[in-house]
Amino acid sequence: MVSRFSFSVQATDGKARTGVIDTPRGQVRTPAFMPVGTAGTVKGMMPASVRETGADILLGNTYHLMLRPTAERIDRLGGLHKFMNWQRPILTDSGGFQVMSLSDLRKLTEDGVTFKSHIDGSKHHLTPERSMEVQRLLGSDIVMCFDECPALPADRSRIADSMRLSMRWAARSREAFGDRPGYALFGIQQGGLEQDLRAESAAALRDIGFEGYAIGGLAVGEGQEAMFSVLDYAPDMLPEGKPRYLMGVGKPDDIVGAVKRGVDMMDCVLPSRSGRTGQVFTRRGVLNIKNARHQDDPRPIDADCTCPACRNYSRAYLHHVFRAQEIISSMLLTWHNLHYYQELMSDMRAAIAAGTFDQFEADFHRQRAEGDIEPI
Numbered sequence: 263m264v265s266r267f268s269f270s271v272q273a274t275d276g277k278a279r280t281g282v283i284d285t286p287r288g289q290v291r292t293p294a295f296m297p298v299g300t301a302g303t304v305k306g307m308m309p310a311s312v313r314e315t316g317a318d319i320l321l322g323n324t325y326h327l328m329l330r331p332t333a334e335r336i337d338r339l340g341g342l343h344k345f346m347n348w349q350r351p352i353l354t355d356s357g358g359f360q361v362m363s364l365s366d367l368r369k370l371t372e373d374g375v376t377f378k379s380h381i382d383g384s385k386h387h388l389t390p391e392r393s394m395e396v397q398r399l400l401g402s403d404i405v406m407c408f409d410e411c412p413a414l415p416a417d418r419s420r421i422a423d424s425m426r427l428s429m430r431w432a433a434r435s436r437e438a439f440g441d442r443p444g445y446a447l448f449g450i451q452q453g454g455l456e457q458d459l460r461a462e463s464a465a466a467l468r469d470i471g472f473e474g475y476a477i478g479g480l481a482v483g484e485g486q487e488a489m490f491s492v493l494d495y496a497p498d499m500l501p502e503g504k505p506r507y508l509m510g511v512g513k514p515d516d517i518v519g520a521v522k523r524g525v526d527m528m529d530c531v532l533p534s535r536s537g538r539t540g541q542v543f544t545r546r547g548v549l550n551i552k553n554a555r556h557q558d559d560p561r562p563i564d565a566d567c568t569c570p571a572c573r574n575y576s577r578a579y580l581h582h583v584f585r586a587q588e589i590i591s592s593m594l595l596t597w598h599n600l601h602y603y604q605e606l607m608s609d610m611r612a613a614i615a616a617g618t619f620d621q622f623e624a625d626f627h628r629q630r631a632e633g634d635i636e637p638i
Contacts, residue, residue, distance in 0.1 A: 264284045264285070264286060265286060265443060265444055266284075266286075266443055266444055267283070267284065267285050267286075267403075267404075267444060267445065267446040267473050268283070268284045269281060269282070269283050269284070269292075269473075269474070269503065269504060269505045269526075270282055270284075271502075271503070272615070273614055273615045273617075274614065275613070275614045275617050275618070275619040275620075276522065276619060276620070277497070277498075277522065277523055277524040278293075278521050278522050278523075278524065278610070278614045278619045279292075279293075279524065279526065279614060280292060280293065280610075280611045280614040280615055281505075281526065283351075283505055285351045285403050285404075285444065285446075286403075286444040287343070287349065287350055287351045287352075287403055288318065288349075288350045288351060289318065290318040290319045290351055290527075291318055291607075291611060292505065292526040292527060292611070293517075293521045293525065293526055293527070293528070293607055293610055293611060293614075294318060294319060294526065294527045294528070294607060295317070295517065295527075295528050295529070295530075295603045295604060295606075295607050296317070296319050296320060296321045296353060296527065296528065296529040297312055297315075297317050297320055297321070297529075297533070297534065297600055297603075298320075298321045298323075298529055298530065298531045298534065299312075299320045299321060299322050299323075299346065299348075299352075300322070300323040300326050300531070301323065301326045301327065301330070302322060302327060302336075302342060302345060302346040303346060304320065304534055304596075304600075305534050305535075305538065305592070305596065306534065306537060306538065306589075306592040306593045306596040306597075307534070307593070307596055307597065307600070309346065309347045309348045311597060312348075312600065313348075313350070315569075315597065315600040315601045315603075315604045316601070316604030316605070316607070316608060317600065317604055318350060318351065319350060319351040319352065319353060319403075319404075320348055320350070320351075320352050320353070321352070321353050321354070321355065321529045322342055322346075322352055322353070322354045322355075322400065322402065323354070323355055323357070323360065324354050324355055324356055324357035324393060324396050324397055324400070324406075325355075325357035325360035325361060325388075326360070327342070327354075327396075327400060328357065328386075328388075328396045329379050329380075329381055329386070330381060333395075333396040333397075333399035333400055334399060336399065336400055336401075337399040337400070337401070341399075341400065341401030342354075342400040342401050342402070343401055351403040351404065352400075352401070352402055352403055352404070353402065353403065353404035353405075353406070353529075354397045354400055354402040354404070354405060354406065355406050355509070356393045356397070356405075356406040356407060356408040356409060356435075356450075357388055357393055357396070357408070358375075358388075358393070358408050358409045358410060358411060359411050359509075359510075361375045361377050361388055362375075362410055362411050362412070367380070370410070372427070372430075373389055374387060374388050374389030374390065374392070374408075375387070375388050375389075375410075376388075388408070389408070389434075390407070390408040390431045390432075390434035390435040390438060391434060391435075391438040393407075393408035393435065394408075394435055394438040394439050395438070398439075398442075402445070403444075403445060403446065404445075404446045404447075404448060404473075404474065405439060405445065405446065405447045405448070406447075406448050406450060406476065407428075407431065407432045407435040407436070407447065407448065407449050407450050407472075408431050408434075408435050409428035409431060409432065409450045409452060409478060410424045410427055410428050410431070410452075411424075411428075411452065411478055411479050411482065412424045412454070412479070412482075413482050413483055414454060414455065414479075414482050414483050414484045414488075415483070415484070416454060418454075418456060418459075421452075421453065421454035421456060421459060421479075422453075422456075422459055424452065425452040425453050425454075425459050425462070425463050428450065428452045428463070428478075429452075429463060429466040429467070432449050432450070432466070432467060432470055433470050435447065435449075436449075436470050436471070436472070446472075446473035446474055447472055447473055447474075448472055448473065448474040448475060448476050448505075448507060449467035449470060449472040449474075449475050449476065450467075450475075450476040450477075450478040450509070451463045451464050451467060451475060451476065451477050451478060451479075451496060451499070451500065452478050452479045453479065454479055455484060455488055455491070455492055457492075457495060460492065460495070460496050460499060461499055464496075464499035464500055465499075467500075468500075468501060472504070473504065474504050474505040474506070474507060475500040475501065475504055475505070475506055475507070476506075476507040476508070476509050477492075477493070477496050477497065477500075477506065477507070477508045477509065477525070478509050480492060480493075480508065480509070480510070480511070481508075481509070481510040481511045481512050481516070481530075482510075486515070486516060486519070489511075489516070490519050490523070493508070493519070493520055493523040493524075493525065494523060497523055497524035497525055498524065505526045505527055506524060506525050506526045506527070507525070507526065507527035507528070508520050508525045508527070508528050509529065510529065510530060511528050511529075511530055512528065512530050512532065513530075513532060514543060514602075514603070514606060514626075515626075515627075515630070517603075517606065517607075518606075518610070518623060518626055521610050521614075521619075522619065522623060532599075533596065533599035533600050533602070533603050534596045534599065534600065536595075536599055537592055537594075537595035537596030537597075537598070537599045537600075538592045538595070538596065540552040540584045540591075540595065541595075542563055542595055542598055542599060543598075543599050543602045543603070544563065544564045544567070544602065545564070545566070545602075545626075545629045545630070546564075546629050546630065546632065546633050547630050547633040549563060549577075551563075551577065551580050551581050551584050551591075551595065552581065552584055552585065553581075556577040556578060556580070556581040557578055557581050557582070558578055559576065559577040559578050559581075560576045560577075560578060561576065561577055562575070562576065562577065563577060563580065563598060564598075567598065567601065567602070567605075568601075569597055569598045569601035569602075570594065570597055571594035571595065571597055571598040572598060575594060580594060580595065609622060610622065
């Protein structure tokens, strides 16, 4: 078992790369997709089931956990890993994105953000120093800097001011994080869709120095074409020997496009949220289990899938339990979606190692274009 955090690139194919993040709690194979356990749980899943899908690491949410049950309570109970029964690595976001979304309930200053809880209206003050304290109390293996993330579109001056504030907060986060062997602090690049602001942000982060680097401020309403145009250059601005994390992404084709452009880590609520709303991801497209066409269909969701939902249940059954609002519907459909996402990551890692990523990408898009997942 390693005692420090490290990252090694094992193979590249174009800009795409596969590697390993080593942490004292285990390895994370990259490219990696992190299921989101917002409040200390991936909704509808047992921790062992999440691990069975192939996930090496989970994401927890600082904002939600600091409000309920509180970071101090989790710390007294042995930390987030013990609390939620997940002994592998955990990354926590800083709370900044959630706080910034409370536009009518928060006040932003140089020091930090004062906001009212969406749960009970209680007032809280979150600063870079407090965010580092909360994430330390949670016991996060990978800690994110506290930053501000304006929604797009936004004026260039607003994006520039926000980015520079985030860089000052990054320096404060680094100082407050201190020297913690075995744990990692990631800086977050900001700058919207402006290449020169992205370059300025990356330079500031490199000067401060972090164990990993995130690309923030995307997947906030700009659309895939604009996001990819930023990813054509943004990962190259970050240190080559450190992991690169694209925050809040996303759909399967977003993930493939991001990996193609040099991204190592991603997270999104989409596979679990979609499972709860009856949307199912497959190699041949998206299936909506709530559609009436499935009520007499004896086939599995995907005959090529080995998840429990596909091995053991028909579309007709899954349609029935979704319509009946049975809990097992969310469990099985979420399990399938997370299995699909992890299989997608595994396939990309293998393609990069074999030097066949272009062929993988072509096959990925061809299968989705041909489709045939919905009709009987």
